[in-house]
Amino acid sequence: MRVLGIESSCDESGVAIFDTVRGLLAHRLYSQIAMHRDYGGVVPELASRDHVRRIVPLIRDTLAAADCELTDLDGVAYTAGPGLAGALLVGAGIARGLAYTLEIPAVGVHHLEGHLLSPLLSREPPAFPFVALLVSGGHTQLMQVAGVGRYELLGETLDDAAGEAFDKTAQLLGLGYPGGPAISRLAQEGDTARYALPRPMLGSGDLNFSFSGLKTAVATLRRKHPEDAARADIAAAFQAAMCDILTAKSLDALRRTASRRLVVAGGVGANRQLRAALVAGCETLGAQVFFPEPELCTDNGAMIAYAGALRLREGENIAGFDVRPRWELDSLAAPRG
Ligand code: KG4
Ligand code: ZN
Numbered sequence: 001m002r003v004l005g006i007e008s009s010c011d012e013s014g015v016a017i018f019d020t021v022r023g024l025l026a027h028r029l030y031s032q033i034a035m036h037r038d039y040g041g042v043v044p045e046l047a048s049r050d051h052v053r054r055i056v057p058l059i060r061d062t063l064a065a066a067d068c069e070l071t072d073l074d075g076v077a078y079t080a081g082p083g084l085a086g087a088l089l090v091g092a093g094i095a096r097g098l099a100y101t102l103e104i105p106a107v108g109v110h111h112l113e114g115h116l117l118s119p120l121l122s123r124e125p126p127a128f129p130f131v132a133l134l135v136s137g138g139h140t141q142l143m144q145v146a147g148v149g150r151y152e153l154l155g156e157t158l159d160d161a162a163g164e165a166f167d168k169t170a171q172l173l174g175l176g177y178p179g180g181p182a183i184s185r186l187a188q189e190g191d192t193a194r195y196a197l198p199r200p201m202l203g204s205g206d207l208n209f210s211f212s213g214l215k216t217a218v219a220t221l222r223r224k225h226p227e228d229a230a231r232a233d234i235a236a237a238f239q240a241a242m243c244d245i246l247t248a249k250s251l252d253a254l255r256r257t258a259s260r261r262l263v264v265a266g267g268v269g270a271n272r273q274l275r276a277a278l279v280a281g282c283e284t285l286g287a288q289v290f291f292p293e294p295e296l297c298t299d300n301g302a303m304i305a306y307a308g309a310l311r312l313r314e315g316e317n318i319a320g321f322d323v324r325p326r327w328e329l330d331s332l333a334a335p336r337g
Helices: 033-037 044-065 085-102 111-121 162-172 179-187 212-224 228-257 272-285 302-313
Strands: 002-007 012-019 023-031 075-081 106-110 130-135 140-147 150-156 261-265 288-290
Touching: 002 044, 002 085, 002 302, 012 044, 012 302, 023 044, 023 302, 033 044, 044 085, 075 085, 075 111, 075 302, 085 106, 106 111, 106 302, 111 130, 111 140, 111 261, 111 302, 130 228, 140 228, 150 228, 162 179, 162 212, 162 228, 179 228, 179 272, 212 228, 228 261, 228 272, 261 272, 272 288
Parallel strands: 002 075, 075 106, 130 261, 261 288
Antiparallel strands: 002 012, 012 023, 130 140, 140 150
């Protein structure tokens, strides 16, 4: 089965073709980051309009790269939520239109399910069950994953998402958008030990997170040290605090669920310091940690094509056209055959 995947929930247009026998045939991405940079964040209406411009040419490119025709497709998957309503509607409209014309099924995929299953596209995929740490621009969750569509929420952020914390801290330090990669680069030149920042919720006795206090602490620190020379040290201190918190909670989730496998997904999972901390932490527990290929950490069409293929293969084909800007991941069910 050959499935075209379309991602358009935020500021990247992603298109991919996944074949259930041959694997990922091709994927293409157009990032709108440069367009939104002047505004310091994503402007929803500009995002929707740009998806309209980019997705069809991307589909052509991806088909050519996969050496496929439209008529070789057996199904279409698109991100149905969560995300920006207008941006989601563009992908959904194109996907549903294509599927209708080609007389093939279409399926709306949960964006976080895409992220969560993306490590299964790597060369050494994890087996079920596993604990997943989902860290993106909009979400921070620990999930117990028993299989496709079998997700149990273990803990989540009570305020800002991890990616949002990186983005807001980057803004406080006068760095560009998106903040994660910028902080990570600057932190390399910084001294982690120069400033002490809090680790909120570390001792909370549950698996929830809170990052807004950390952001306030960064703002206070920055006011005390407005000089340019302090920026790298603040970035390093912030990144160290984030890594400590995310690692400690992930290890706690492994212990509580007696799991031996941790899967990391979402844009913040691209952070090298975090990867190193999770690898070291898991080693102490005798657990294994799995990451998506770096290019599949942030938003992409491949994860949507893949998650969609798993659902379409089971015969899932929900008619109708809808997007869900807000959508709880643990409300999903296993594929309906
Ligand atoms: O998963 P993603 O691409 O989009 C969402 O679904 O939100 O995640 C984007 C988030 C942004 O907040 C960005 O700053 C963060 O992931 N991010 C990073 C890194 N690369 C992207 N955060 C820390 N370190 C990175 N290297
Ligand atoms: Zn995402």
